[in-house]
Amino acid sequence: MLKKILPILVISLLTVFIIDYFIGTAYIKLYRPEKDQKPLVEDVQPILEYGIPIDSFYVTEYTVRRNQTLGKILFSLNLTGNVNEFLLSLTPDIFDVKKVRAGARYKVFARKDSLQTPAYLVYEVSPVEYFVFNLTDSLYVYPFKKEIVPVRKISEAEIKTSLWVDMKANGLNPMLALELSDIFAWTVDFFGLFKGDKFRVMYDELYVDSTSIGIGTIYAAWFEHRGEKFYAFRFEQDSVASYWDEKGNSLRKSFLKAPLRFSRISSRFSGNRFHPVLKIYRPHSGVDYAAPEGTPVMALGDGVVIDMGYDKAAGNYIKIRHNSVYTTGYNHFSRFAKGIARGARVKQGDIIGYVGRTGYATGPHLDMRVWMNGSPIDPLKMKSPPVEPVKQENLEAFRNVVSKLSAQLDSITPGSRTYYAAQKE
Template identity: 70%
Template sequence: MLINSFLVVLSQILSLIMLKKVLPILIISVILVFAIDSYVGITELTIPKDQSDESTPEAISVEPITEYGIPVDSFYIEEYRVKRNQTLGKILYNLKVKADLGKFLYNLKPEDFDVRKVKAGHKYKIFYTKDSVQAPAYLVYEASPIDFYVFSLKDSLYVYPFQKDVVPVRKVSEAEIKTSLWVDMKENNLNPQLALDLSDIFAWTVDFFSLYKGDRFRVMYEELYVDSLSVGIGTIYAAWFEHHGERFYAFRFEQDSVATYWDENGNSLRKSFLKAPLRFSRISSRFSRRRFHPVLKIYRPHTGVDYAAPAGTPVMALGDGVIVAKGYNKAAGNYIKIKHNGVYTSGYNHFSRFAKGIKKGMRVKQGQVIGYVGSTGYATGPHLDLRIWKNGSPINPLKLKSPPVEPIRKENMNAFKLVVEKYLALMDSTSISHSDSITLIN
């Protein structure tokens, strides 16, 4: 290509020499030759002969959307609720499952799926194939917002468990008591489980049966969520409760590999005796040396405290001890006596029934359920009659002074103080109004 171009230019030069225009044309021709050669060279380097202008786009793989381990895009999904007296067998039978249903139900083991879990009102979903047959392929039963059971209804029946992810969200909440702890929790859109947990933490220091209007609390805790639905309360890190004008603190700290709650000075909130043996009731009759008996219609001493509560409410042992008496008599109905040590004994009357396994001579732990509220014996309605004896003499249960258990040890005190400072800073620096809550960034 270069030689041909040169020959063409050379012929032009010779022609121009004849016309006496040699020098300008010679310069222009040389420049032209190099320009043509450079253009050709660049063109060949930039666009190789074997490169095509057309290109095929790469295929992008899209992950299928799955739920309960099932590719949901492949099925039609219908949601139902278990009807009254409806069993797993009836549900599967109505779906006209082709597999051997009887054999499957006969061989179904409780550890794989307990058929008693199928309860009226619970939700379940059926996954139907997207074809002309629209056959049921899967049944997903919701045992709880977290726990599900997936039944494969294809050629062979089988079941496997599935759990949804639980997301903990750290929060600080505060509320003021206007009616009761339980009611005020619900009215302020707080999870009622928080009321139970707080009553457990402060069970030895706060009398939840005599809360005043204006009592209040603040608590830092984890609330558990599944698909934006609150499913429970996780760890409670710290709290304070203002009761009768006095503020009680609780800080979670681990000692001897056991996490429990302590006050701001490192004293354990756990004491020898609970403030009360049951949750969320009301005191219907107090300790008295002269009380008009509602059944006998006479005045006589009432050396105990009556807690009115719905029949069947669990009753807990006030403290560790040994059951020294269990039985029935005309006045007390079903009763239990627990000897805690060489000084204190507690008594519980009018049970509707005893807790399973409870018997005379057995050792019980503080907070262990020993029976259920009833109205046996001399009782006009369901309640618990609590008695406490000190060295054999009856004392007022509401005035019982309960010694605490071992405090934070000296070698753990510095670590404990750091935890207290951290939690107090988080709670006190969080500006929220009464009956409100905020979410902390973990």
């Protein structure tokens, strides 16, 4: 019996030995680190802010107090470097100490040692622009700019109260209202928007650290005003980007629709208006725009200042001749803009003065007049021809741009109240 079992036991033991040897050896060879093999270490990237690894420092944020100067801030940190020598070395092209103003933010980065020694000070000039002060023995400063990230969006809203209010109600950046008013300044009367007017616009909104800092490029838009839809497409001609309608006509006209933004018309062109100061009925050959005192007033078009000064009735006034046909006048300024004088040439949109209440005025407003061939006309009914359209040699390229932008502009559901992030090119 033993003779029969013994061979089986020997074979079994050999099998176990062979398996253990080869598999075990393989296991050891597979996992035993070689002499020159370095242990695996996880590659952890430091968290940077202003190019500084913030996990290596204690970071404290402060606000500049009233009458607090850069020198006072630096001396309060008990630095080892020569602060006086450093302050004397600062010139406006390195760092303008006048930039330090009350209410501004700054951060101090202190080392994680027993003394919590200050290593850096970061002063915020704007959400984008910063200055980094190295606070080691060798004091120096260098500028730092955060990355601005454009996010492509398509937004739509309907006017129910006002353009500005409805922008905010739809979660849109209100600065978009100013951009649209500039683009459609020659075709849409933003002082007379109707309930039910609507718009759609494709644009870039600019972000820094997930915070919106403004509006970038507007690529295409339409504005439906009083049942009529006006289009705007951005196209570059002769190396200059401008806005054109769907047929290639420029949206820029010879005159602006209005000389100031977001006001209201308090009195219209009339042949028999009751004068609020003189208490008599007399013709009013202009349009009054009620606006806060100090509101900037723009020239309606290119021209030359032919007269300016003070008049008992008009107060501080300016007259601009635009061509052989049209002249415009602006009354009741609180003051004139810098550089405005008789004979000065102005461009469309230039600031020429500021709303006031000089002369016969019961409150701050602008009285604007327009003369056509020497005779007063209603400024609100003045028609203005467009400037040069897209050139013939550029029409094919323009139509391709319009086709592409139109398809993107129409890619959202009509009536959407929230913005839609469009795919970037």
